[in-house]
Amino acid sequence: xxxxxxxxxxxxxxxxxxxxxxxxxxxxxxxxxxxxxxxxxxxxxxxxxxxxxxxxxxxxxxxxxxxxxxxxxxxxxxxxxxxxxxxxxxxxxxxxxxxxxxxxxxxxxxxxxxxxxxxxxxxxxxxxxxxxxxxxxxxxxxxxxxxxxxxxxxxxxxxxxxxxxxxxxxxxxxxxxxxxxxxxxxxxxxxxxxxxxxxxxxxxxxxxxxxxxxxxxxxxxxxxxxxxxxxxxxxxxxxxxxxxxxxxxxxxxxxxxxxxxxxxxxxxxxxxxxxxxxxxxxxxxxxxxxxxxxxxxxxxxxxxxxxxxxxxxxxxxxxxxxxxxxxxxxxxxxxxxxxxxxxxxxxxxxxxxxxxxxxxx
Numbered sequence: 001x002x003x004x005x006x007x008x009x010x011x012x013x014x015x016x017x018x019x020x021x022x023x024x025x026x027x028x029x030x031x032x033x034x035x036x037x038x039x040x041x042x043x044x045x046x047x048x049x050x051x052x053x054x055x056x057x058x059x060x061x062x063x064x065x066x067x068x069x070x071x072x073x074x075x076x077x078x079x080x081x082x083x084x085x086x087x088x089x090x091x092x093x094x095x096x097x098x099x100x101x102x103x104x105x106x107x108x109x110x111x112x113x114x115x116x117x118x119x120x121x122x123x124x125x126x127x128x129x130x131x132x133x134x135x136x137x138x139x140x141x142x143x144x145x146x147x148x149x150x151x152x153x154x155x156x157x158x159x160x161x162x163x164x165x166x167x168x169x170x171x172x173x174x175x176x177x178x179x180x181x182x183x184x185x186x187x188x189x190x191x192x193x194x195x196x197x198x199x200x201x202x203x204x205x206x207x208x209x210x211x212x213x214x215x216x217x218x219x220x221x222x223x224x225x226x227x228x229x230x231x232x233x234x235x236x237x238x239x240x241x242x243x244x245x246x247x248x249x250x251x252x253x254x255x256x257x258x259x260x261x262x263x264x265x266x267x268x269x270x271x272x273x274x275x276x277x278x279x280x281x282x283x284x285x286x287x288x289x290x291x292x293x294x295x296x297x298x299x300x301x302x303x304x305x306x307x308x309x310x311x312x313x314x315x316x317x318x319x320x321x322x323x324x325x326x327x328x329x330x331x332x333x334x335x336x337x338x339x340x341x342x343x344x345x346x347x348x349x350x351x352x353x354x355x356x357x358x359x360x361x
Contacts, residue, residue, distance in 0.1 A: 049312055053319065056327030065220055065326040069333060074231065078262075081227035084216040084333065088341045090207055091348035100177050103358050104150055104157070105129045107171060110164050111142045154178035158271045167248070168277030170354040176273050177351055179241050181207045184347075186243045188339040189251050190332055192314045198225050199258050200317050201332060202232045205340040214340050216333060221321075226262040229255070233265065242272040243343055245292045249274075275343065278350050282357075296342050299349060308335050 060068060071084035104110065106129055108119040127133055130150075133143035149160045154175060161172040176184075186205035192198050202217040215235065217228035232255075244251050252272065259266055280290040287298045296302035308316065308331040316328040 049308060052308075052331070053316060053328060056330055057319070057323070057325050058327075060325055060327030060330070063326060065324075065329070068326040068330065069218070071216075071218065076227055076230050076234070078227040078230045078264075079224065081224050081231050082218050082220050083231065084218055086214045086216075086337060088205075088212040088214060088344075090210060090212040091345045097178050099355065100174050101150060103171065103174065103355070104161075105131065108133060110146050110160065111139060112164070113142065114139070155271060167272075167274070168281070170278055170281065170358060173273060173275075173278045174351060174355060174358070175271075176241065176243075176347065177355075179271070183237075183239050183241045184243055184344075185236060185240045186212075186340050186343040186347075187247060187251055187255075188244065188336055188343065189254060190310070190313050190317075190336050191254060192317065195254060195257060197314075198222050199229070199254065200225075200313075201336050202228060202255075203336040203340040204232060204235055205344060206235070207344075212341060212344050214337055216336060216340075218329070218333060225258065226264065229259055229262065229264055233259070233267070236267065236270075238268055238270075240268075240270050242270060243347055244272065244274050245279075245339070245343060245346070246276045247274050248272065273347065275346050275350060278354065279346065282350065282353060292339060292342060292346075295346060296338075300342065300345055302338070302342060302345075304335075304338060307338075308332060310335075 065082075066073070069084050071082050073080060073082055075081070108114050108122055108127070108130065109116065110130065111133060114122070122133070127136065130143050130147055133139040134147060136143075146160065149156050157178060158172065158175040161169065161175050165171050184206060186203075188203040189199050190201040190203075192200060198219070200219045203214065204216070205212050205214045207213070217232055219225055219228060242252065252267065256267055276290065279295055283295065283299060284290065287294050293304065293307060296304065313332055313335075316332060319328045320326060
């Protein structure tokens with residue numbers, strides 16, 4: 001991006017977002033119309049947030065961004081960037097390798113060519129485990145192949161389960177219990193809209209010293225996107241395990257696109273646990289929708305104060321760009337931080353509940 005007019009790019013994005021916001025305001029909170037729009041915002045929620053925006057702009061009118069967030073300015077080979085660090089309590093990861101291995105050993109469908117019907121027939125004949133199958137001439141080679149993989153590193157076991165059961169299957173989710181908690185990287189991003197627009201905030205969480213450490217790479221200006229992306233990549237080791245919410249469809253492809261835009265090295269291949277689909281599979285009849293905010297309130301007992309709808313983030317960030325008043329950024333940063341923290345607790349809850357269900361099924 002040498003020689004590029006990044007300030008001009010920022011202004012053009014600002015003008016484009018102001019001219020055509022991607023969300024739709026639904027008058028009178030009409031339930032039917034909420035379902036017809038891709039990014040609906042209830043009229044009452046919109047006006048509540050407009051009042052909040054006005055109040056924040058007043059409260060922070062004489063505050064500079066650096067005093068507002070108490071972050072740290074750093075520099076790397078791409079330029080200057082700004083990072084906000086915080087800490088939170090960490091969930092307890094209860095299940096280990098032996099628990100997960102026991103579940104795998106009892107799932108006959110991990111053997112190629114064995115579906116639910118064949119598995120049920122084999123069980124009726126007393127074949128309960130993969131080790132039992134390995135004693136049967138017909139299934140011995142395939143069963144031994146699976147048992148061999150189960151003795152390998154967690155990455156190989158995750159790959160096996162993904163191939164045989166699917167990335168969103170609960171058994172695949174449970175392979176997360178085979179990895180060291182310190183290898184997890186909880187990722188959530190805020191952007192200026194749909195694909196192709198800049199990332200304005202990258203949230204990253206990881207376990208250290210019994211706590212959940214959170215780093216947030218906040219763009220004070222669009223010109224800091226490449227340095228922020230590069231700094232984020234420095235925190236992703238080769239043995240990292242990604243955890244996201246709808247990240248397979250949005251966050252991770254989005255980051256990959258922005259890395260390519262700046263000619264930066266791509267994300268390494270690594271296990272990725274997207275918690276959206278296991279959550280939907282487990283709680284679809286217990287909650288009205290499977291948004292992360294809904295799961296926080298209904299499942300995790302986490303209540304957010306003055307939470308900003310994601311659809312309004314581009315508009316609020318543009319207000320900051322226009323005025324350099326950090327007030328509009330306050331709920332964006334807090335929303336992102338809470339998303340990262342909630343991912344860690346949601347992973348623990350999902351693993352715990354799915355383990356109990358599969359153990360007794």
